[in-house]
Amino acid sequence: MATTYSATDLYDGLVKHGLIIPVGVPGIFGRNAVFEDVLARFDDYVSRVAKDDGAEKMLFPPTLDRKVFERSEFLDSFPQLAGSIFSFAGNERQHAELRTRVHGGQPWADLQVMTDVVLTPAACYPVYPSFTGTLPENGRLVDMQNWVFRHEPSPEPTRMQAFRVREFVRVGKPEVVVDWRNMWLERGLTIMRSLGLPAKSxxxxxxxxxxxxxxxxxxxxxxQLKFEVTIPVISEEKPTAVCSFNWHQEKFSKIFDIKTPDGETANTACLGFGMERVCMALFRHHGYDPKTWPAPVREKLWP
Amino acid sequence: MNDEIRAILKEHGRLAVDVAGLADDADLYQAGMTSHASVNVMLALEGTFDVEFPDRMLRRGVFESIAAIRAAIDELKQG
Known part of the structure; x- marks a missing residue:
C-alpha cells in the first residue's frame, strides 16, 4: 500500500473493490460479504481474547428508550450527534397533507411527532437500566455488539453515521473497574499490533x-477518563480511534441507582471496538483483498 | 462579588451542600458540582458579570472554588 494517507483514496478504494456500497447519504453505506467476513473474524478474535472473563452476552436493537436517553445526559453533551425518532400519528386528512407535501418536495417534519425511542447514541447505553439495584460482590461484566447512530454526515469513510461497536461494560467497585479498563487498554494494543497495525494509545x-x-x-x-487506541488510517497526524475506553466514575450509577454490596455508589467503565474502523484499518494497511494479507495476520483472523 | 457568585452557584451548581456553608476556597467539585453543572455556572457568570471566558479559561480548575472564580472574573474585568 502507498505510504501516504488519504480519506478520498480509502473511500474510493473501498468502493472500487465492492467492500462498501454507497447509498447516497454520506456516512451511510452497505458492506459486502468480504467486509462482513473480516468484521466477523475480528469479532471472533476479540471473543477468544475475552473467553475466560465470564462476561454476560447481551444484544440490543439499535434503538433506546427515550427516557433512558434523556436521563443519560447525552443531550447535555452532544445535542448535535443525537438521532431522535419521529413518526406519523395523525388522521386521514393529515395523511393526505403529508403525501401532498412529500411528493411536492415541501417540508413535512411538522406532521411528525416524537416517539418513545431514539437511535442508540452509544453502544453501552442500553444496558445501564438493567444494573439498577445492588450488584453482586464482584460487580458485573457485559459483552455486546450494538449498532450506534451519530448525526455527523461526512464523506470521510471512517466517520460513519451508523456503525457497530463490540462493547464491554464493567460495573463494580472503583478499583475493580479501573484495573479492568487498564487491562483492556493493554489488550487492545496487543490485539491491534498482532494484526500488523501500528497502534498506540x-x-x-x-x-x-x-x-x-x-x-x-x-x-x-x-x-484521564477517556483513552483511545489509534491507528493511522486516513491521516498520519490524526490517527483514527479504533477502540475507545471510558471511565464514567459514578455518573451512570447515580443516574440509574447502581450500588455495590456495601451500599456505595458503583463505578462503571466501558470499552468499544469500532468494528468498521478496524476493518478499514486492515484494508488500508494490508490491501483490499484479505487473501493477500500477511500470513501472521490471516492466522489471527482465520485460525 | 462573592455574594453574586454564591447566588449563581446556588441556582446552577447543583451542589450537594448549602453554598452558604462553603468557604471561599472550598472545592466545588468535592461539594457535588458536576462538569455539566459547571458549564451552566460558567454561562450564568458570563451573563451576570458581562464577561466572556476565553478558550484558555474554559478549564475545570478555573471554576473549582469561589475564590478561583472571583480571580478569573477580576482578571477579565481588568483586561
Missing part, C-alpha cells in the same frame, strides 16, 4: 458541543 476527549464543551473536554482530559 492516548488520552482522549469527546467532541462535546459548544464552548461549554471545551470545559467538559478539558475536565475529561485532566482526569
Amino acid at each position: 492516548e488520552v482522549a476527549a469527546d467532541p462535546f458541543f459548544g464552548r461549554g464543551g471545551k470545559m467538559l473536554a478539558s475536565a475529561q482530559l485532566e482526569q
